[in-house]
Amino acid sequence: MPDRPILRLLPGRDRRVKAGHPWVFSNEIAMTPAARSLPAGSVVRIEGDDGVKHGAWHFNAHSLIAARRLSTDPDAACDAAWFRARLAEALALRERLFGAPHYRLVHAEADGLPGLVIDRYGDVVALQANTAGMEAATPMIVEALHALFAPRGIVARNDSAVRGLEGLAEETRLLAGDAAGATVEENGLRFPVDLVGGQKTGWFFDQREHRARVARLAAGATVLDAFCHTGGFGIGCAVAGAAQVTLLDRSEHALATAMQAAAANNVADRVTAQRGEAMDMLERMVGEGRRFGVVVADPPAFAKARRDQPAALRAYGKLARLAATLTERGGFLFIASCSHHVAPGEFAEAVGWGVHRASRQGRAAGEARILHMGGAGPDHPLHPMLPESAYLKGMLLHLP
8 A cells, every 4th residue: 555645625625526526726625734845746645524535646736736636546556557557548549549550649637647648659659748746757657658569769748838837847858769750640641740849749639530521622622721730731631632732830840841741742732831920821811812712720729828718719700700701602611729718619609700700691692501510539538527628629611
């Protein structure tokens, strides 16, 4: 039985935990001097003031989310063997879901590993530890990954701003092996991935199914892929038979990587890249009277915090207005939000407002239709008690 500290919940503050919520906030715990002195990332037992045992948790007294549940068993070892077993469960699920080893392997709380994200690119892995607990556990996680499938390289992409909330510095470094030449395979295509110099963990696996859905509509069309990152949407459309694809992003590095992917997939002659701030460029294109058969608008999060929500909703409305204006009659618009502070209904309302402002309503001219509304793919499972995990929202519209 592990010898670990016991922390107690304050009277009346156990309702959410008893309901299965995987977090405990700092104002729900009796923060004694002993509790405050525990090293960030310690494994603790949490009990209610009524003596009910609530399992084993990672604890950080200096974070608003002070504890994150590892196991309902207060005596769970939480050692290298435990991490290997938990990672093996995540791996088994992905192997049932996908035929090739390119997916999000671990999606934090939903995979029972709170604060941990792992993306797999064949024999290379990108790991992001967003909590002090997972930072401390990283050597055990690396050991477990080597035992499970012996990756050629493991990169720590610990450059997320949320690490600051845990008192952690941002960094990107090689943890093991060699990550050069990493690629991702998706929907029959291959893309280069820069796990050291690229964004996030290198690729946005969450949009996999949306990219395939949009590509099926692209044959013979002109396509605009705004906020394109490394061109997943646009290049997929080109391979599916789009007449011409315009990639738009502010990152020179991302666009260069996208054009490498276009060449690798033999569509470089139908793909062009434009660098600039996407919203400004969209405004300019509207002024020039440009139109596209398929428009994709997949921006980074507009709401980094709850206080950003009103401004984010206005921005999504404006983006929808610009993107709808750029979509030719009878064309298709895909627009997405990865801001978990914006609820699905709020996002849909903002998009509806923007489409209306673009004069895409009225039955006489043909009414705008929502063809699909969805979230992330199945390698990004949702924790049933954690609505924050349902961050991605995508809408596909057919415009008159």
